[in-house]
Amino acid sequence: MVSPIYIIVIALGIAFSLGFFGKSKLNFAGILVLLGLLGMSFISGQWLFAFLNDTAVNTLIFTAGFQPPYSISLQMGLNEAVLTSMVNIAGLLGFVYLFRELSEKGIHLLMVYLVFVMSMNVSLMTRDLFNLFVFLEIETIALAGLILLINRKEAFQAGMKYLIASGIISGFLLIGIIMAYQSGGSLNIDDLIRANSSIGKISSIAGFLILVAFILELKPFPANGWGIDVYTAAHPGIGSLVSAAVATTGLYLLYKVLPIVGPQFNDYLVAIGAISFIGSNLMGTRQDNPNRLLGYSSVGQVGLLTLILGLAPSLGNQTLPIVFSILVSHFAAKAGLFWISGIIQSNHIKDWSGLRSSPTLMLLFGAFLLALLGFPPFPSFYGKWELLLTMGGNQQYTIVLIVLLGSFIEAIYLMKWLGYVIKLERVEIPRENLTLHKQMPIWIMGIVLFVMGFLMNRLNNYGASIDYLPLVFIFLLFVLDFLPVAFKNTLSIGGLLFYFIHLWDMVTDDLIRQIFLVIFLIGGILTFLAGYAQKGKRPGFYPTALLMYFGLAGIITAQGMFDFFYNWELMTVGSYFLIIRGKRSMPHAYSYMLFSIGGAYLLLAGFALAAASGAGEGLDALQAISILPEWVYGLLAVGFMSKTASLGLHIWLPGAHGEAESDVSPMVSAILLKAGVFGLVVLFLSIGMYNPSAERLLYVLGWVGALTTLMGNMSAAFQEDAKRLLAYSSVAQLGYILFAFTMMTQMAWLAGFTYTLNHFLFKAILFLIIGAIVVKLGTHNMYQMGGMIKKMPFSFIAVLVSIIVIGGIPPLSGFAGKWLFYNAILEKGWYFQGALIFFSGIVAFLYLFKLIYSVFLGQLKDNHRHIKEISAWVLIPSYLLIIGIMIFSAFPKEVLLPISEAIAPYFGNDALVWEGTKAISHLGYWDGTTIAIVVGTAFMLILAWLIALSAKAQKVEQFNIVFAAERPFRPETTHVSYNIYAGFHKAVGFLVTPVVTSFWNRMAEWTLDLAGWGRRIYSGSIQNYTIHVFFYIVVFYLLSMGGY
Amino acid sequence: MDYSLSRFLYTLLGLFIVMNWGMLMSSTMRRIIARVSGRIGIPWYQPWIDLIKLYSLRSQITHGTMFYLGPVFRLMGGVGLFLFMPMIYGSAYFMNYSFSGDLILILYFQFFGMLGMALGAGEGGQPYSAIGISRGLSQFTTIEVPMTLAVISLAIQYDTLSITEIVKAQQGSIANWTLFTNPFATIAAMLSLLGAFGHSPFNLVKAPNEIPIGPPTEYHGTFLGVLRTNGAILHVTEAALFMNLFFGGATSWLELILKTFFIYFWSVFVGVVFPRFRIEQSVRWFLKWPTLIGIISILIWM
Amino acid sequence: MVKNILIFLLLLSVGLIAFDIFGAFTENKELSPTAAYYAENAAHEVGAANLVTAIVVTYRGLDTLGEVSILFLTAAIISFMLKFRKEEEMEASDLRPASELFITATQVFTPIILIMGIYIFLNGHLTPGGGFQGGAVIASAFLLMLMAKPRLQLSHRVIARVESISGISYVILGVLGIAFAGGFLDNRVLSLGSFGELMSAGIIPFIYSFIGLKVGAELSNIIGTMSNLQKENN
């Protein structure tokens, strides 16, 4: 194999020989450099390949043919192979990307670039401390040269700051090295490690200086103004190198010298990493310059990695895999993002909306951001999971908290950015930048990201549990995105159907899972049917929708916490992209995503705490929580409730569901919300009926559920926007469900499942139809509708049926829920919550009437006289669902009996006794079938009677009404709809003052103010930045070495 | 279940009795009101005359299907309530179809008629109807609060939701009546009854000479006749519900007539004394004392 | 004001670190193991009388290579910076011409200085000095010329050629080390020769010569560039 020494030979040989090329042969010079980089990449790559096939062993390369420590030696082990490969790939691609810029500016920067990449290689490989220093200096100087690539005063200033700061840092490093030599008698790193530096003051000072120098090289927050300015001012192509290659190198160097310093600094490393991670991300929240933002994000990521390095003792041999998984995500994502930034050439992230003109870049952009946030299927996901679960297992809860907090703050701005790019008005990006050699590197980095994710998945021990089939299918659809809707729709329905059948036998023995599988996938198919009504191509709709549905399916089939969470995240991502499709839904999708991510992190924290009990990582481990059970259950419950939008976590829902596309609303409302329900079901089942450690929690959650119901129904009653009304009603319904499940009795769970099914059925119908109507009439406001019953009788009937179900009016299935609820509450003895629930149940009538009346009844508006019935493609699924309702209503036993048997093992089986079709609880009895028959007959008789009496009733015109002796002259003045519950609002409106919303808003403001405070640090003055560096060193010194 | 013709016929008979008693009762009440306000009032047979007139009116108009179905729903609501209500305790003939559902069914079946009515009136496009309905719904939400609490209290007390069982438990002596065994629940329920019967001060829905007669404004002729019929049935049946729950039920038609008369009279009595509330006043009122009493009625059983 | 106090405190605490260093410092009583090894064997292994040179050029040859590349980078970057200003004709007329005496002295001394420099790097392995020192001296000659004749333009072409050739040869010598001796930059490609001779210590003299040329070229390059920048500025 080619010795890595030739990396140096190639680089320097070519660099030196470039002097021969004058202006004329610049391109030739460029090609030469390209070849050089190829060669270097080849050398490192071939070593990497050898290591992966175990055909290579950890080798030392001696220079000058003498043994270390007397001569400098380079090491080529697995780590070096991996990292040099990464660096060289970044260098190679970066060169391809910058080819024009670099070569048209003459030979000099070509030389610099080559030496720059080489220096990182050597500093990665060398085992000699001083040699390390030398090549670090080369790196610094080369970078200071590359900054000049763009001829702007900002660049010059940034370069100056960078030079001075790193000059100081290397000065301290030099002192450290010489003192290490003084105490260790050698410059060879391995010798110094053997010399056990932790003894003796001089060596510990030496250790400190070396450590602090390498830490500062990583630009830790807050002493990093000089570094951030480089990111900001340098050419993005260079920024990508700094973020991807230099940071990678720096981290490894830190890792390399850490043993010299000894373990006593680990805790400080953790602290430093934490500060950098959280602080820098906090700064990021206020950035709108893409490069600067990326800079802060890089610092944050590196901080996280530093923290992990500091945790090495407790992570053990997990450390490097975790670090690598996060590092490689950061590496690929940051490089890609910076390169994109170079294509867009703008100082404001809002201008990135131009990306939409290139689907591929758009996809990659999203992938990069999600990879940074640690979403599946990207490598960092596995790393974070391992990290947090190990930490939880070691009961290092503060670490869990820090990591999650920092990641969340990062999500705040990355998600905002994503939203801008997806939604804002498109700003054209300079076409001439969309050349192959500028895009190809980005593509490759994207591929690297996905491939690495796949490898990670296969390498780690959960790999088997992850099903890649859906992802492939989704990718296929993404490729076929140019096809018309009808085709893609059919394909998607086929996919869901196939997957449903494919999964069915995995859940044959588990009715609960079957129910949810039906809700998710069959429901998905039904909602897709409505998609046939859509015109155009709907770019990007089907991949995301399928991502959500497959994620949902995965949640059901998940056996362990890992694949549960994996699919949970997939579902979250998919639903986010679905929701943000609506016209005005950018802010709502944003808040949805933040709440989802927050919830997901709570789940993660819950799982991490659960790991502490050492019951394994299967979902059944939740049944055996011995350590902090109340916390585990609480975190998980709240995490799930962020999806079910319970009181306090509900503010995202009205907007997200209200503004979503007409056929997306039913997906996210009727189906997606059930994911949270399923989570709660799984959680509560594993908590078990009599679990003293959860009593209090369940009681509180019960109240939350009840209050959610009241709040939801009341707010719904005061809405004028039809879809928001439905959204609030969803909040309320989920409140019922939560309340039912918290009671933990068989009766209550029957009620809960009845509600779940009903809500699925009627909310799908309502959102399908109301959504379609809203599109047809072009307004969300109900008071602008009216009289639609004349135009859309079928829609009216469908809506009528569903509101009868919601109201719980006999004989339809809604009443089953109410009846079960009464019995359950009386059995459980939660009388007052119960009273609250029933009160809100009646409040529901307010919005139900408002909905059906304002839309379908009352006065038809003049501008709607031409309106026709909505598309059959919307009515078909609705009526299929109505059939479901009718069956459930007429034969409740056929549904309830199996369910009660399915949950009997958990709660005993004493809730209901069935006499034929009659259900008998120990309190009362109810016979759905008979009721249906009796009511039906009576109704028919009365109808017949009326018809007999008034057969000759004649149809009259709209305005053939008389009130108080005036004749109506316009529908608007006669259609009583706007704010019809004014009186009610006057009486009890205070109950729905939006305290929660204002609370969250204030939280957001505080966070941003905190971030704004950081402006004081980044004054832009060279001097202040140097002072920060000194300050950092001094404080660190006094804290760590103050003992002396 | 018993779907026999005999049961059907007996139920029809019961329905007939109830309807006529209802009309007689309403005329009587109106006479009382008139006397209180110093008028002579209508003859006792006025309701029958009205009904005949309405049913035989020649010209009729309809605003559409829902408008047409509205009264059907409404009457179905009243009749259904009757069907599921055991009228005469211990009589196999007049327990109607109460075997198919318990108290909860009754409570929720009230909405059936209301909803249908609301929708029907809604299609009429008459603004007053909409106003009346919105008021009715708003008020109804809070009327039900004390009622719900009372029902819960009863359920705790008798550990059953079956009306028949509740009546059975009150047999023996007057002392067994819920009125005495669970006074707070009774008070709460009787207060909510005031709202349910919609006499002043809670007659915001039909609010005479404010919004002509609320929801039914657009209805006339046969439709109005149907509504009137329903009114008669509904009043008696609802009164019968309270009778069953709190006043020991009835073992004979006579007992039923007496008890229902006095229960209904209670609302009229209050009505002639107090002037009409505004909507928010009424809503707040029900959330204050009645609710409080209802809560107490539960607390004493916990 | 506050800032000054803060700076003072900061300085004080950096001083504290310095003080700790001083306090922790212990004067060596004997050579460190590495140094002892060099003292004992370097002469035999490398054959250079000047052990520092032995270490610089051979044992730690990689450092030196890096060092050279640093100067190389610096020169490259600086001349790149210059190229920023599109070559507007630089009238240096306002530069005050050097005095007659100085010019004459320059003509006399420049060759001597050059020879001196060459001597220094040729004997780097025997006497104090070496490539860098020699290179610096050579560059000083060019500095002198520039001061004497401000209008003088050093030919970038020539300098670049010299630089490249010497650099490449240095690398090639290093590779020869792999081919014919123990490893990269091993000096035992040629025989060590007899201790103390000019032609001894393997290829060290050659390496040092190339380093000398390269350094000289690079430094002159920097000087030239800077003087051009200078001219531009006024």
Add this chain to the structure above:
Amino acid sequence: MVQVILIIGLMLMLLGVYGFMQSKNLLKIVIAFTLFNTGINIIMVSVGYLADAKAPILDKLPDLNEIPNMVDPVPQAMVLTAIVIGLGVTALMLSYVLKLHQEKRSLDINNFKDLKW
């Protein structure tokens, strides 16, 4: 004896630090850097020092297993490298200063805050 050298080195270094933090002129900051650097170089040299030992230049080939009495050559080699590196960095800084001066015709650092956030 060697302590004196060490102290001088440390003092020079501190002087450089002070210059970094105090002087408003870019050139002075560069000078501060050179002071800082020189100080460090002196510290390095002082580390290699041995009382009454000769310079590490042999006039005759030592016999085997004989350790000539001389100061530690390693720090000297390192200093040599460090000096050159310092030279490179300083030169680079100076040319940067020149560029900055060309931009703003000023050397006051307060004029170079265009990257203030």
